[in-house]
Amino acid sequence: MSFERIQEKLKILADAAKYDVSCSSSGSNRSNANKGLGDATGMGICHSYTEDGRCVSLLKILLTNYCIFDCVYCVTRKSNDIKRAAFKVQEVVDLTINFYRRNYIEGLFLSSGIFKNADYTMERLVAVAKKLRLEENFNGYIHLKSIPGASDELMREAGLYADRLSVNIEIPTKSGLKRLAPDKKHEDFIKPMAKIKNEIIQYKAEKKIIRSTPKYAPAGQSTQMIIGASGENDFQIMQTSNHFYKNYNLKRVYYSGYVPISYDNRLPQIGSEVPMLRENRLYQTDWLMRFYGFDVSEILNEQHQNLDLDIDPKLGWALRNLHEFPIDVNTANKRMLARVPGLGMKSVHKIINARRFRKLNWDHLKKIGVALNRAQYFIVCESNQFERRDLTSEKIKGFILQNSTSKYRADLSNQLNLFG
Known part of the structure; x- marks a missing residue:
């Protein structure tokens, strides 16, 4: 594969990854071992910031932007007329190591469109992490996007090589998901979340008894919701977040304002972008729930369903x-x-x-x-x-x-x- 083709792939698949904002590296404590490369202790991965204020890791890419689904809110949906590309497993490994050696990055955030089926895609994501850990002795931060519908066995293996796993629920409500992504099922998001939660609990319990027990997703799991694509109010959005925090032990929920990219009568019109201030208010509410002792019903309820954009x-x-x-x-x-x-x-x-x-x-x-x-x-x-x-x-x-x-x-x- 020529250098020019790798560059072209990188440009396409890094640009496609910018819509996923759930790329924080907080919480991992994977340290360097056996004179390997990097570590994920302390600050973890470095970040860059896009022009619209989104936080992006310096190597944040999709394995591929081919996808079998046609979710109307997604830029990589199969009906969208865009340039397509796909990395081979070894190409992602080589990019990560070469970028790390040049001090461009401290870790990898890897997501993917779904090609063929969930297991086929998840196998390749896991293969990247496995090669980095076992063949390259890479101890830096790795965040893998879990593929909804992937098998329990693959989800378990992913957590043994990644620092954080994330399953994006995408749309805050079941009705919104059914309308905008009719090929997807809400249960396909919930099953891997439950698997990750249970594995984290089990491995922590075993490590107390057997010190050699490996770490499983030490930075936990996160998810992302697209805001403004399906019309949910702030009350519905934060109720969903509260549910996942309480029932699936999530580290973070990320809120990504929908950016209209094409015309569809099921979506907001082009030019009706979600204000960044609304995202900010949702994050502030999330912070109050997690660190200030607020219950979601105190901030948002049936009488007060949307946050005031003028004040926090x-x-x-x-x-x-x-x-x-x-x-x-x-x-x-x-x-x-x-x-x-x-x-x-x-x-x-x-x-x-x-x-x-x-x-x-x-x-x-x-x-x-x-x-x-x-x-x-x-x-x-x-x-x-x-x-x-x-x-x-x-x-x-x-x-x-x-x-x-x-x-x-x-x-x-x-x-x-x-x-x-």
Whole structure:
């Protein structure tokens, strides 16, 4: 195979992979062994960022963009008139090793269209990881996209060579999937997720007894949902995420705004891209659920089915629950401190530690790093300075948005002054 043909394949299959955003490498601790290449300890894989803000690993490719399915939201669907290409297993192995030796990458994110059938495709994905581990002694990060419908045996083998596995559920609801991808079944996504979850639990339990037990998908599993292709509201999307977090022990759910790429009466029209801000609000809600102790029903419910794009979801919750505030930062428990807009978890821990030695005032909170432009409306402390009381949620929202706009303009002005 000529160098030019490999380059052409790389261009086609790297471009096709950009729509999959579930490429985080957090959580793995695979260390270098036997003087092999690389490791996935600590920071793991390096990342690049596309022009639209998506996070992309430096070697993020499809094995092939041929596909037997015709999902209307997918750029690689079989009816789409695009250039097709396919890597051989050894070509992906060689690319990974050569790129690593040149310090271009620290790992591999490998996905694929489905050609022939699920098992045929999954066998080749596993073969890439297996060759890298056993023949090249590569200890860097490997993330494999699991193919829905692949056998349990292949899923088990994949987890022994990959750091993370992901099964993309693609559309948040069964009805949406049936309408836009009639060839696919919801159960084909659920079965491998359950298999991965059970294998991770089993291998961890066995390792406690037998130290030589190998690691199975040490960075866990993740999934991705396409947002805006099938019309689900934010409440439905986050309910689905909550279900998978609770029942399948997922590390991450990724939200990818649908980008209209062709006309189909089942899809949003070209030019109606999902705002990046909506993706951001979904990620913020996800963060609140996983790290701040919020239940999804507190942020989104039947009465409040979509997130406010103007303000972050924690502020939105606080404004709808003003009866919970103000709280005293010197006495409030961790749960309520974490619910104050402008207080991150690091600030919460700093406050809890600092108030053991003295009562905190506004100056202390500012030094700790609290965003007082938001927090001041929801807390009291040792000083009465800055406190505003008897304000409605609409007025508080207006003040915060006004302060945010003023700060943005001031920052922009300072940047312009730097350049004359």
